[in-house]
Amino acid sequence: MIHYFPGNLGHILVILAFISSLVATYAFAKNINDKNNSWARFAKGAFYVHAIAIFGIVITLFLMISGHMFEYHYVYNYTSKILPIYYQISSFWNGQEGSFLLWMFWNAILGLILIHTNKSWRDSMMAVFTFTQVFLVSMIMGVVIPGLDIKIGSSPFLLLRDVLNDPIFTMQPDFIPEDGRGLNPLLQNYWMVIHPPTLFLGFATTVIPFAYAIAGMLTGRVKEWIRPALPWAQFSAAILGVGILMGAYWAYETLNFGGYWNWDPVENAVYVPWLVLVAALHTMIAFRKSNVALKSSIILILATYILIVYSTFLTRSGVLGNASVHSFTDLGLSGQLLIYLFVFIILSVIVAARVWKKIPSTEEETSAYSREFWIFMGATVLCLMAFQVIIPTSIPVWNEIVEAFGGSSNLAPPADQVEFYTQFQLYFAILLAVLSGTGQFFWWTKMDKSKLKQELAAPIILSLVASAVIFMVAKVQNIWYLLLLTASVYSIVANLKIFISVAKSNIKLSGGAVAHIGVAMMLIGVLFSSGYSKILSMNNTGLLWSKEFPDEVNQNNLLLFVNEPRQMADYKMIYRGLRKLTTEYGYVDLNDISDAVDARKLIIGRNTISSTGHELNVGDTINIINAENSYFEVIFEDENGKDFTLYPRLQMNEQMGNVYSPDIDRTLSADLYTHVRTFPDPDQEIEWSEIEEITVSPGSQFFINDYVAEFINIEPLRNVPGIKLGPEDIAVKALIEIQGEYQTYTAEPIYVIKDKMAGRIPDVVNDLASRITIQSINPDENSFVFGLSTTQKDWIIIEAVAKPWINVLWLGTLLLVIGFGIAISRRYTEFQKMRDKGME
């Protein structure tokens, strides 16, 4: 039975959300200059309706996902029955429509908050705010304009049969698939449950300072908007920053490019607006203190939101095409996204141009000793950083523009993007660290030449000493790295000094110092973890690199055969084989699992001990979390005999093929990051060597593939799985024990005489790459003839990388967030006080 109701409800709610956002925009705008507030209640009401409609859409879509209504395209395409509740949540934003919804959902909540926390700003800022929602809702409308044949938006409420041209629907219009296609395995990670909501909260909040700025210019309050906008700008920068870093951490844990940041266009597209937003809040702070930099604050806040829309265009229109490793499906929204972008550019330009002459600007020269000078320098560097990233990222857009005008452009992004971006960003980061350290002194004290010397002497000396020590210990020899290190240490020391003196008087003022310490620590963390990441799996076997290669090529990977130790840097590594992760017993050897009851329940086929030390016996059932996942057990042993085990993951997904994820050993000073690059294709037929025959009697020893084996005894069998034995038939099983490197294996080949015909059921010991068959039995000599054949041992190719001091990066992030928190609370209190006095 097809559930028509939720889809219809969803459609109606989307249309309601669209209309109510239009109505609310109009009503709020109408009320701006209305002394009688005649539209106020109506505008508020319209927004409430809008918010309820948005929540309704979200709930409807979620209930469709959790109710497994696979008759709907979105549900079929992104979910499946076995997904646990938290992955049902993350499958919600697997598709573009869902992620737009997430963005709108935050906007609805933020709108409700803003309506209730603003007084005099409410109508003007909400008019702008709601206007953006009109564009967002249009992205999921899925309405075709009759006559023009123009489709607006892509709806998540379409039935599968309306999207897919599958012959089954002509035969059976009510056909509902049994199960969905499932969630992209890369997104089956806990970070994907919280990273997108955080990032989209960041996206959603960028419109708030933008709305205040536009509202301020529209209502003639060109200065006053900064006060309410500042805490929101800080909040937005904090959330967006955290969202970006969560994405980086997800990439670090899940993807296998070997790091947390790859300068992929998708990453750049959010990094750039974040930098500009951070620059904006610095100029805003400068304005609050000394009435300067108003114009630059306006420009930067407007630019931030426009860049957010631009990045949405870049990532969702399909324009990046070949430039990004991320895959985007083009939903045909590029036209709509372009309109969204241009409307807001034109709106910003017109509104700003109208009042530009009235905006006060300081004509007098800013002295190098003034605090504004330093803030302004910092903001400039941040903007240049953004500029340096956005230009190359926009190369595909440039090609499109040239082609639209009939030209041809074959420009491609830099071949080594990491090196290209890192180089420039490194120079700018050095400047940033120096400015963030020095600027703080100018901020808090009135400076002159002698005072400057007195203030700066101690931090400079201290940081030079500290850098020299690190230089000696960590052997930082690259001149640019050394400069960045020194500058960052200086920033930490200087801000620490500021923090101590500021916090003594009022801890609420210390946000800046704390945040700056955080940034400097992040720079140090990035410097070491990326600049000095060391590939441990360098090939050291002395084997020649494949002779066909024209030049020396870095060989970063290592081939490990099962149970054969290999030395790698400071570690001896042993690959122990494939494992399944259970809910209760840790990891269990895949070879010891015989069968599956269902997708999440497996049966033990051989007595075994799990990684947690539990003994599991034949016939026990174990529960697993995800049937697609297997894990490679790799043991690392250092020189002192200490060892640890990593379980890099393999996900075998029908749609996506094999997906590898790393496993990371975390210690205070460094992470050891390991991922498998490839392993033998399990679908490939095994090529066995020719059978070698050997005659053995029970109790005697022999060799199987160079391993010592003992023929223990024979057992008559009454039941052989899969074969029906008659009263005349005979079946025997030979019990053979083989000494492996780490454990004793048993092989139990079976010999059957059924209807006077001999049947042989060989047994395979995967770890030893051996197959044992009972070829024949000599009852007179009491001996058996075994047939032995071997194959290639199981293997993996891995890459292992050490990432020193990566924890400094995460710790820095935490401090940055705390710093932001302190600053937000201070600035929000300021706004509240003014509002309650009736000033705002």
Next chain:
Amino acid sequence: MKKSHIFGILIIAVAIIVIMSTAGDASAYVTFEDAQEMASKGNDNKIHVVGKLPKDGSGNVIGIEPSPDMMSFKFQMVDDNNETQIVYHPNPMPTDFLRSEQVVVVGGYQNGKFVADKILLKCPSKYQEEGVNT
């Protein structure tokens, strides 16, 4: 001249350097023929080549050969000019390589052999359904 003017000129200078370096370091989408010509002129800039993997009658990719130690592989690629070229890649075969509809190799000719440092895959089918699983 005012200090702010010097400051402005400085910013413009940096911006120009950024644009110049982008233009200088930007790679290009070319064909194997162009790439060969560039290499013969001593231009060792890394370039992008877009192409497809040749397939036999039953749709299987042909011309793939892993090295004996499995750490690298070479494959055939047909560029937009229908020119087939053997490409060497110093890493194991990327996941999904065989399923890709389009391949972008980033690299260049070294001693007459095309070595790809990086392989970008375009697999739209990964996210787009081809039919219903029944």
